[in-house]
Amino acid sequence: MRAVVSDGIAEFGARDWNTLVGDSYPFLRHEFLLVAEASGCVSPDTGWSPRHIGLYDDKGKLLGAMPLYEKTHSWGEFVFDWSWAQAYQQAGLDYYPKLVSAVPYTPAPSARFFVSDPELKPVLLQAALAYADKCDHSSLHVLFPREDELGIFEEAGLKLRKDCQFHWHNHDYRSFDDFLGTFSSKKRKKARRDRRHVTEAGIRFRWLTGHELDTAIWSDVYQLISLTFLRRGSMPYFSYDFFVEVAQRMPDNILVVLAEQNRQPTAAAVFYVSDAVLYGRYWGSNSQYNALHFETCYYQGIDFCIANGKKIFEPGTQGEHKISRGFTPVSTWSAHWLARPEFFAAVADYLEAEERHIDRYIEAVNTHSPYRNQEADQPK
DSSP: OEEEEOSSGGGSOHHHHHHHHOSSOGGGSHHHHHHHHHTTSSSGGGTEEEOOEEEEOTTOOEEEEEOOEEESSOTTOSSOOHHHHHHHHHTTOOOOSEEEESOTTOOOOOOSOEESSGGGHHHHHHHHHHHHHHTTOSEEEEESOOGGGHHHHHHTTOEEEEEEEEEEEOOOOSSHHHHHTTBOHHHHHHHHHHHHHHHHTTEEEEEEEGGGOOHHHHHHHHHHHHHHHHHTTSOOSSOHHHHHHHHHHOGGGEEEEEEEETTEEEEEEEEEEOSSEEEEEEEEESSOOTTHHHIIIIIHHHHHHHHHTOOEEEOOSOOGGGGGGTOEEEEEEEEEEESSHHHHHHHHHHHHHHHHHHHHHHHHHHTTOOBSSTTTTSOO
């Protein structure tokens, strides 16, 4: 068996890669990663150089794969290590390039090891560490792995970092009103008031899958997303060409919620859809409307999950405003290895203190749950 580091996803056969990855993570499918690289959104020019690892048997059969990138910055990761980079700089050392196993610009928990045999998972991690050592990289970071993979990282000496996101869980709700029935009276009235504001503004919604999204609609959607990014001083990580192409290649995995007023687009949200999970990603609007963001990004997503039997809705990072809309805190993780022992020891101490802070934070925000029963939205 041999480990091979590739310079792009195109070096893997699409069928071989997708057989290992499965259908649970649309943003780790060969099609998604290929379009991201081919469009130039994920490339050396953007600071994301593909270094995906493949494990092959003696006959050239792919037995395992791990998404991996060489990074020259820390943008688009959503696990913040800027202070670590600054510490290296102050010591006269180079923090970049570093190695990162993640989905570019996509903070969704997902598997990081894709194998035909579970015993090959540690082999993939050792291959990544060996490559980091060979190339004299400062560090290896595995972002948003699944919780059942954490033991592999700990056994290899990586340090775990804890954070949290806010997810929604579908307990076989029959309708949105059925879901709201689990809220306290005050929180239920607030959610209904949110929705009423949007309806009274004359805004209506359409759910469009990749099959229904032509270039004209994508043009409107991308303009809305770009406007919102520009207000924050940047452009979207993914380009218009990326969205058009990925929707054509993965039409069943793309959902756009389009808000229209007087039949004109006024807001949009882009989602990815898997067998059981809805992933919220990008949002944009051309004006400010009361509660429109909540409706487009959260309530419409909940409606979609209920209507289509999706068990979990992950709307992305941050946002304590999600709590009153029925989302509850869920622990997320990352794993880290630094080549220089003195920095690694300092980071380990920091992560232990940070984890205690995150635990207190989760405990505190849980007290603001809108549910009558505090356990109502916990995963079973």
